Amino acid sequence: MERHTDATMSTMECTWSEKISGDRKRAIDELLRGRSFTKQLRSVLVGEDQQESAQDLLVKISRSFTNTLSILNSGESDEAVSQIPASGQLYSPGWHGRRSEESCESGKSSTKDRRGCYKRRKNSQSWVRITPNFHDDGYAWRKYGQKVILNAKHQRSYYRCTHKHDQGCMATKQVQMTEDEPPKYKTTYHGQHTCKSMLKSSQIMVENSTARDSSFLLSFESNNQDDSNAFFSSFPLIKQEEEIPNDDQEVTYNNHTNNNNKNNSSSSDYLLSLELTTFESNLGSDHGDVLSGVNSSCTDSTHSLDDMMMDFDDVLIGFEC
DNA sequence: TCCATTTGACCTAG
DNA sequence: CTAGGTCAAATGGA
Numbered sequence: 001m002e003r004h005t006d007a008t009m010s011t012m013e014c015t016w017s018e019k020i021s022g023d024r025k026r027a028i029d030e031l032l033r034g035r036s037f038t039k040q041l042r043s044v045l046v047g048e049d050q051q052e053s054a055q056d057l058l059v060k061i062s063r064s065f066t067n068t069l070s071i072l073n074s075g076e077s078d079e080a081v082s083q084i085p086a087s088g089q090l091y092s093p094g095w096h097g098r099r100s101e102e103s104c105e106s107g108k109s110s111t112k113d114r115r116g117c118y119k120r121r122k123n124s125q126s127w128v129r130i131t132p133n134f135h136d137d138g139y140a141w142r143k144y145g146q147k148v149i150l151n152a153k154h155q156r157s158y159y160r161c162t163h164k165h166d167q168g169c170m171a172t173k174q175v176q177m178t179e180d181e182p183p184k185y186k187t188t189y190h191g192q193h194t195c196k197s198m199l200k201s202s203q204i205m206v207e208n209s210t211a212r213d214s215s216f217l218l219s220f221e222s223n224n225q226d227d228s229n230a231f232f233s234s235f236p237l238i239k240q241e242e243e244i245p246n247d248d249q250e251v252t253y254n255n256h257t258n259n260n261n262k263n264n265s266s267s268s269d270y271l272l273s274l275e276l277t278t279f280e281s282n283l284g285s286d287h288g289d290v291l292s293g294v295n296s297s298c299t300d301s302t303h304s305l306d307d308m309m310m311d312f313d314d315v316l317i318g319f320e321c
Numbered sequence: 322t323c324c325a326t327t328t329g330a331c332c333t334a335g
Numbered sequence: 336c337t338a339g340g341t342c343a344a345a346t347g348g349a
Contacts, residue, residue, distance in 0.1 A: 142324095142325065142326085143325075143327085144340095144341070144342075144343090145327090145328085145341060145342080146326090146327075146328075147339065147340075149338085149339075150337090150339085156339085156340095158340070160341090162325095172340095174340090322349105323348105323349090324347105324348090325346105325348085325349105326345105326346080326347080327344100327345080327346070327347095328343100328344090328345085328346095329342105329345100330341100330342085330343090330344100331340105331341085331342075332341080333338105333339090333340085333341100334337100334338095334339090334340100335336100335337090335338090335339105
């Protein structure tokens, strides 16, 4: 509440529904752009269009979806605050990455009293990586905690991005040694890096390509059906993983929800994630056989590009209606 | 002095 | 109520 900027204050005069419809239109525009880029990409992939590289188009598509999600997130209710700050606010001084203050705001004021004030990320996106040795993913991490975990032999370490405070980067990770023999390191990533020191994202690609590890598991998790962010936020990472053919690596996409019955809901977000997951999987050579079918509808990874475009169109139609 | 890590307290979700 | 996630004071190393 106190976090409203002047700009948002001024917009409060217009009705909520007006704002929603404006955001909705912008979101649709973004999606339409994405669709256009996707069609171009299809042309590139089938050899009709040599002017633009598939990689450039992928970047554009990814950006389009990110913009869309930012728009949609910024239009959400006060209750549902985006995990991904809208682009314009990313490095604003007022944004410290902690949304939880609202829950602690009432009555308490001293900084000491605010210890532990946070909201546990119940629905945030996460992906897991298991490596035989401690994995340096190239980002600057700072350890902020360590806990003994029930039924686990080893403690779990908690890391956040070093740039959390100066750039509001909300990426965190947890590292825990498994009880395997030999022990492995299970790293669970939460959130995406929004900091500018993404200097090493290319390094991540290189690391993966060199793949000194005989194998690792990478699974993307979204525990919330609304959390389409999860999928899109990991977009760049998925792309990087997919780009380098590596027979040894095992990639598993998880799009599981806590409630099975939620799968029955024909949420557009969910559909979009599914189809694009399939789409991505088909992009990088033959990963079709690697894609483990967490979702039954996803096991058929042999859609033609046209089929996927049709599905994509359907989704957009759903949005427009 | 600065910065990263350690560690116990604190808070929330389940 | 408990387990897990986060905070921040204390501590240590460069």
